[in-house]
Amino acid sequence: MIDYSEIPVNPDLHTVAFYNAENLFDIFDDAKKHDSDFLPRADKRWTFKRYQNKLRKLGYAISNIGRKENGKHPAIIGLAEVENAKVLKDLIASKHVKNCNYNYVHYDSKDERGIDVALLYDKTIFTLEASEKFSLELYNDAGLPDYTRDILLVSGVLDGYKIHVIVNHWSSRREGERETEHKRMAGSNKVGEIISNLKLNDPDAKIIVVGDFNDDPSSKSIARLLSGFHLLNPMQALRSYTRGTSKYKRQWFLFDQILVTRNFYEKTENGLQFEKANIFDEDFLRVSDGKYKGSPFRTYVGKRYQGGYSDHFPVYAVLKTQKK
Numbered sequence: 001m002i003d004y005s006e007i008p009v010n011p012d013l014h015t016v017a018f019y020n021a022e023n024l025f026d027i028f029d030d031a032k033k034h035d036s037d038f039l040p041r042a043d044k045r046w047t048f049k050r051y052q053n054k055l056r057k058l059g060y061a062i063s064n065i066g067r068k069e070n071g072k073h074p075a076i077i078g079l080a081e082v083e084n085a086k087v088l089k090d091l092i093a094s095k096h097v098k099n100c101n102y103n104y105v106h107y108d109s110k111d112e113r114g115i116d117v118a119l120l121y122d123k124t125i126f127t128l129e130a131s132e133k134f135s136l137e138l139y140n141d142a143g144l145p146d147y148t149r150d151i152l153l154v155s156g157v158l159d160g161y162k163i164h165v166i167v168n169h170w171s172s173r174r175e176g177e178r179e180t181e182h183k184r185m186a187g188s189n190k191v192g193e194i195i196s197n198l199k200l201n202d203p204d205a206k207i208i209v210v211g212d213f214n215d216d217p218s219s220k221s222i223a224r225l226l227s228g229f230h231l232l233n234p235m236q237a238l239r240s241y242t243r244g245t246s247k248y249k250r251q252w253f254l255f256d257q258i259l260v261t262r263n264f265y266e267k268t269e270n271g272l273q274f275e276k277a278n279i280f281d282e283d284f285l286r287v288s289d290g291k292y293k294g295s296p297f298r299t300y301v302g303k304r305y306q307g308g309y310s311d312h313f314p315v316y317a318v319l320k321t322q323k324k
Contacts, residue, residue, distance in 0.1 A: 004064055007071040013275065014125060014159060014319045015066030015074035018210035018256055020169070020246075021058055022299055022310035023115065024091070025083045027051050033114025035083060043303050050307070052094075054299055055087075057309045059096035062120070065280045066316045073100045074316065075125040075158060078210040080149070080169035081115045084108065088118055105154050107133040110147035117152045117167045117211070127157040134194060136186050138171070148183065151190055159321045161206065161272040164198055166191055168211025170221070181221070184214060188221035195229045195261075206272060207231075209259040212312065216254050231259045234277035235315065245279055245313045247295045254279075256315045268322060275318040285309055 025038035027048055038046040063073045082088060085106050092102040105128065106118040121128065131154045138146040152167040168191065171183035191209060198205045209231065215221045217236040225231050235257040244252030256279075264274035287295050287308075297308030 004067040007067060009071035012321050013070035015316050016076045016208055017065045017074040017314050017316040018078040018258060019314040020080040020212045020256060020310060020312035021082055023081050024087045026086050035114050053307060055091050055094040058091060059094040061285060061309050063096045065314050066318055069318045075122045076165060077120040078167035079118045080212045082118050083114055105131045107150060109150040111149045112147050117149055117169050119152060119154050119167055125159055130155045134190055136190055138183055138186060153194055164205060164207045166194055166209045168213060170213045172214050184221040188224050191225060192229055204263060206263055207261045212256050214255050230262050232262055233259050238279055245315060246311060256312055258315055258317045271322050273320050273322060275320045277317040280314040280316055285313055
């Protein structure tokens with residue numbers, strides 16, 4: 001483990017992060033959710049000990065995102081693949097984040113896998129004002145509802161400045177990239193609607209869009225948000241053949257991204273400004289050897305327990321408060 005303790009705290013820098021937690025399920029059966037794989041007697045043997053190990057590892061990773069830049073834990077973290085409020089309560093009570101003053105925002109969705117998005121925030125830095133969930137109307141080939149994750153909007157005040165954070169986990173490419181593209185476009189359209197409504201009330205609204213989009217920065221769904229709603233994508237320059245946030249068949253993808261409105265780039269004497277964005281891909285989050293060396297150290301590979309963190313690396317943006 002890395003020792004970040006000697007990095008001085010910078011009170012003017014704040015980290016906003018996103019992390020796909022890879023199936024953060026509790027160990028109890030919920031008849032309303034498809035959680036049968038994550039039970040103690042299931043093939044995966046999802047035991048209390050393994051659950052506790054997962055919470056501890058996620059907590060350690062979360063507590064150190066952005067710490068190199070500002071010497072402290074993130075102020076805000078969007079999460080994907082969480083089962084319910086219980087796992088969030090257990091997470092913020094776990095060893096490495098129990099002193100981070102975190103609270104959470106979460107709504108149950110109708111997602112077919114039983115996983116939701118959520119948001120953690122440090123109550124001493126971010127004051128929650130409002131939150132709302134937005135569902136997507138998707139249908140399968142038979143014309144029946146195809147339930148997926150909701151989109152979460154959280155509004156509040158970060159160190160004296162009003163911001164809005166939109167948390168996403170768009171539909172996967174499991175059935176093929178082109179075959180499922182319309183689902184991610186639906187997510188993009190919904191985010192566009194949310195942004196438009198926010199700007200109707202406040203043309204200068206500062207908006208951060210985070211998520212696992214299951215699309216890369218060059219994909220249509222992301223490009224539409226950039227061109228149609230004046231967002232900037234500081235993650236664009238980070239993807240390469242040797243770097244990303246998830247890896248499949250030896251290829252890196254940058255599905256996890258953070259987008260911001262252009263006003264985060266305005267230089268003012270009094271405001272909240274974008275400083276930098278990055279992938280949090282420290283060595284402890286990686287497989288250390290073997291054919292998957294360098295890939296995210298995940299909890300499971302298929303049904304085989306690995307005991308790692310997640311199959312995604314977190315991403316983060318550092319914001320700076322400019323005060324007279």
